[in-house]
Amino acid sequence: MTVRHFLTLKDLSPEELRFLIRRASELKRLKEPYAPLKHKVLGMIFEKASTRTRVSFEAGMVQLGGAAIFLSPRDSQLDRGEPLEDTARVLSRMVDGVVLRTHRHDTVVRFAAYSRVPVINGLTDRFHPCQVLADMQTYFEHRGDIAGRKVAWIGDGNNMCQSYLEAAQQLDFELHIACPPGYEPEAELIREAGAHAVLSHDPISAARGADLIVTDVWASMGQEQEQAQRTAAFQGFTVTSEVMAQAAPEALFMHCLPAHRGEEVSAEVLEGPQSVVWDEAENRLHAQKALLEFLLTAHN
Structure with a gap:
């Protein structure tokens, strides 16, 4: 077998x-x-x-x-x-x-x-992939099938972002990725995603009309020595209430945790009514x- x-x-x-x-x-x-x-x-x-x-x-x-x-x-x-x-x-x-x-x-x-x-x-x-499987379960439980929806990824084009690119193809949603220049996902994965992926460097544009906004830490495990460089590069990519206001009225916010309040997400958003991070965890x-x-x- x-x-x-x-x-x-x-x-x-x-x-x-x-x-x-x-x-x-x-x-x-x-x-x-x-x-x-x-x-x-x-x-x-x-x-x-x-x-x-x-x-x-x-x-x-x-x-x-x-x-x-x-x-x-x-x-x-x-x-x-x-x-x-x-x-x-x-x-x-x-x-x-x-x-x-x-x-x-x-x-x-x-x-x-x-x-x-x-x-x-x-x-x-x-x-x-295990994290994104849980994320999709969370979305389905709160809002139903994600097919045809707009998802915004704001931040580093890291392993989570790349699994979201695969989820977009598998579950038929549109992923709008906003990241600083030089921090994009692998080019081949963007190409494979085709029309399911839109890449930009503008968080506001990515968030506009989104049904789900997702982010992650700016420096993942093993990148701690890059913290200062990444903190400078990612200025303007914090998911704040102003960013969430661009999304659809019923939009959800997700973060795989651990979160750094005040860096990739504001405490107000993380603890706010649109956040489902504890269900997600x-x-x-x-x-x-x-x-x-x-x-x-x-x-x-």
């Missing part, structure tokens, strides 16, 4: 993506015990620190009847030079799925190539439970 991985949103068909969004909301509403992953074990290799990704996957496995084993680089032989391919071969004979949260996207691709079990991208430098748990059920049971 072919092993299914989840390295980017394009590893799912549009129909499968919509199924997972619906299933995540169903699992969220479920009150009675449900343990489809009884005796299943998830291996978790994290090169980067995490709050939401780690807790949501570990809690999700427990709630579905399974267990999770967490490994930092210090807890495995990877930190002592064991080839990634060897770790993939060995670990995938002992667990039923693996989550990798790593610096380089190539790492998760190489690991998946040698794994006997499903591999999930818990974050790389290029993509963060909680939905990491439910979206990942749906993903785990999908990948670790035989139905797919």
Whole structure:
């Protein structure tokens, strides 16, 4: 049987993506015990620190009847030079799925190539599909299907932005990206998105009429040494009440967290009535439970 991985949103068909969004909301509403992953074990290799990704996957496995084993680089032989391919071969004979949260996207691709079990991208430098899956669940729960809507991404053209580019294609919405010159997403990903993507350097234009406005920190993990340079470059790209006022009246605001109030978003917007960031954070748990059920049971 072919092993299914989840390295980017394009590893799912549009129909499968919509199924997972619906299933995540169903699992969220479920009150009675449900343990489809009884005796299943998830291996978790994290090169980067995490709050939401780690807790949501570990809690999700427990709630579905399974267990999770967490490994930092210090807890495995990877930190002592064991080839990634060897770790993939060995670990995938002992667990039923693996989550990798790593610096380089190539790492998760190489690991998946040698794994006997499903591999999930818990974050790389290029993509963060698990977060965007939760974001889409949140939008669907508050506003219904996102097809045909306008989404504004304001800030760095980072891994989150690039997963939003894939979501726009899969779920048929228009993504307007506003970022400073030099901080755009990968040109090839913009080309692949075609009419689903509009790139500019003007936050006001991107926000105008938007149904959803999304941002992220200006300096991601590993870019701390660029903080001062990025802070200067991103002046004018803060999501403020003035920016939100350009959006549609029922527009939502999202941020994958952690947030830096007063930098990429004002405290007024983050804590305001259009913000759904706490629902969005909680939905990491439910979206990942749906993903785990999908990948670790035989139905797919």
